[in-house]
Amino acid sequence: MNRAIRAAALSTAALSLAALYTPAQAASTTGALMITHVRPNTSGADVSGTRQLNLNGEYFIIKNVTARTVNTGGYVPDITSNTYGRALPSYNLPAGAKAYVHTGSGTHHRDSAGWHHVYRGYARHVLPNDGRSRNPDLRLKTPGSPDNNTSTGSVSPCNWNLAADGTTYAC
Ligand SMILES: [Ca+2]
Ligand SMILES: [Ca+2]
Numbered sequence: 264m265n266r267a268i269r270a271a272a273l274s275t276a277a278l279s280l281a282a283l284y285t286p287a288q289a290a291s292t293t294g295a296l297m298i299t300h301v302r303p304n305t306s307g308a309d310v311s312g313t314r315q316l317n318l319n320g321e322y323f324i325i326k327n328v329t330a331r332t333v334n335t336g337g338y339v340p341d342i343t344s345n346t347y348g349r350a351l352p353s354y355n356l357p358a359g360a361k362a363y364v365h366t367g368s369g370t371h372h373r374d375s376a377g378w379h380h381v382y383r384g385y386a387r388h389v390l391p392n393d394g395r396s397r398n399p400d401l402r403l404k405t406p407g408s409p410d411n412n413t414s415t416g417s418v419s420p421c422n423w424n425l426a427a428d429g430t431t432y433a434c
Contacts, residue, residue, distance in 0.1 A: 290326075290434040294418030295333045298403050298434045299361065300324040301421050303390040306429030315387045318367025320429070323390070323401065323421065325364055327356045335362070335381060337406030339416070342389060343397045348410040354381045366390065390426075398422045 290299045305320035323340070327333045336353030354371045356362050362379035366389050369382040383389075394400035399420035408416025421434035 290419070290421070292328055292403075292419040294403075294405060295327060295329045296335065296338060296356075296403060297326045297328050297419045298323055298401065298421040299326050300431050300433055301390065301401065301423055301426075302429070302431045303394065303400070303423055303426035304392040304428050304430065305388065309388050309392070318385065318388060319365040319369060319382070321366040321388050321390050322363045323434075324361055325356070325403065325419075326361045327358060330358045332357050335364075339404040339406070339408045339410055340364070341402045341404050341408070341410045341412065341417070342391070343400055343402065343412045344391055344394075346410050346412060348389075349383055349385070350406070352381055352383070354379070392426045394423050395425055 290297050301323040302321060305317040308316055310316060325335070332355050334353055334355055335351040338351040339348055340351065341348050351364065352371065354362070356379060360379055362381050365380060365382045366385050367382060368384050369380065371381045373379050391400065399422040401421045402414065402417040403419040404416035405418060419434075423432045426432065
């Protein structure tokens, strides 16, 4: 092996190692919407007695990666540790825009900073704080896809392992 080839091989190996040890995978999608961030563990206590607290502090963020408006209606967030996921509500997300997808209830809207907010309407927390047993923990799937913990219909994955209180993770 001459010196140039050896140097090239070494630098390829270094790049592979760098990729291996990068802590968070870059968010990705094969569709119109991409999960970019997640906050699985709402700030503060999740429950007090039987009351579920700060449901809207649990969320994930989606981005419309296309150059046209996309309606979020029917997209399936498949949490890979259960099979009772609720499809996303109908909401027109403009080209390039991002939306917080909150677990609790509220009125879908665009805030003054330009962020969009949609609400899933659950009465309890649904994103596992401890996601160490699965990878990915969440898949966004095209409308009509099954919530069956498989990759069928998946366009964008997100994984977070053990989520700290009130911490937002890049997917
Ligand atoms: Ca949670
Ligand atoms: Ca599921």
